[in-house]
Amino acid sequence: MAQVIIDTGNHIAGFACRAARAQVVAAYPITPQSPVVEQVADLVEKGEMDAKYIRVESEHSAMAACIGAAVGGARAFTATSAHGLALMHEMLHWASASRLPIVMAVVNRAMGPPWNVWADFSDSLSQRDTGWIQFYCASNQEIFDTIIQAYKLCEDRRVFLPAMVCFEGYVLSHTSMPVKIPDQRDIDDFLPPYNPPWLLDVENPITHGSIVYPNWYMEFRYFMQEAMENAKKLIPEIDREYRRKFGFEYGGHVERYRCEDADIILLTMGTMGSEAKVAVDRLRKKGLKVGTARLRVFRPFPKEEIQDLARNVSMLTIVDRQISYGMEGPLFTEVKASLYEREQKPLAMGFIAGLGGRDVTFMDLEAMINLSLKRLKAGRVEKEVEWIGLRK
């Protein structure tokens, strides 16, 4: 029977891991992800979860153990944050290029130094090109639903890539919210057991990840690109199927809010999306035609969705909780790149906000929209990127 529980994002990720019937969990604790690991270890120890929990000495080993488990035909799960994710970097490539459907919860935390354990996207966005699918969540319910959906997506034969389910440290990871946990039988129905097309099997030995000379290497990279394109098509389908079964839907790649007749759209990622709804409601009351959209999937990047979003809009205001040094926010770059081929392009402004866990409130977001409005009236953007909340 479905039940509603009130718990933190981290514990919900642990429950989702159980609900997805992960068979092997190998993880190393790191703030602010530690409660995910504790929760899973607890569930395994109590016998509430039928999984092998592997204690490892580092994140690099955690991912290596997950790769071994997935190659052996088990459904693998792990979780990490910031520097742990960075340490995993080599193994991230091994997981994706070996085409293993591992799902990992990434609790977003700023990279040091200066040492900082609070939320921003600098950890997961630094891993953009590793071939992992990246989801960004805005509520604890979404964390649960996305982990289940991620397994469904990754284990599809047309995809077979690993996925990160990212949510911001403390903002979600240590905040309690009510979450509806569906009936286990319904989840099992939605997510059948993992059925790998090949196995590490002593009776029938094969070598995995063997050397490929330049004459065939590029083809394997092309297969991964093809898989990402397939994933892009499947994400909205899986989201709709999930809605039909469990009642929750997140708009596929991009969750839109009051965008139908909007002149300015505020594009965000993660929990800033929830705050943006408040800002939009307030500005709508003042008679401004604003809407907001929240990007849920960063890889594969929903280029067509972004083009559709920008169709009848005069201004796009893009907020990044990460800076690519020497350029701008990564989301800003990708959105502009998606619009390059279109003749009618809206003006665009990028904002850097909330680095290292600094709060991004609806007031900050309102200020961003107001500034964009000013630029829109002037008809041009002098300074493309603004830092919000930077102290003088």
Next chain:
Amino acid sequence: MFLCRSDLKIEGEFRNTFPFLLSLYLLHQWWCLMVKEPKSMKDLPITPLSSPTIASMGKTGSWRTFRPTIDITKCTRCLLCWIFCPEGCIGRREDDMPEINYEYCKGCGVCANECRLGAIRMEREVV
């Protein structure tokens, strides 16, 4: 000067040309079957996977510069060489005596290095 087949000392094995060509053809067929060289992208798995074959590079014994020889009077059948041979070229006879497969042994010398009794000597190959 051209090398002829008699120089390569294969005359004793192949008395005339026909069986020689036939065996080359069969070897090629066996190679294609074992290695399964893909013809197009469609033949590839989505990630590199290979099934085990016996020496996909052919008879690697020809690469050898130094040849390991076991002095059976010194050997105590401890089998360290059998454990350490990185290519699995040292076999184990029924009486536990190690036996080197010279068709595939590349002469790396690991066995001679591991042998505590100096029972394995590396000698330069005479061509």
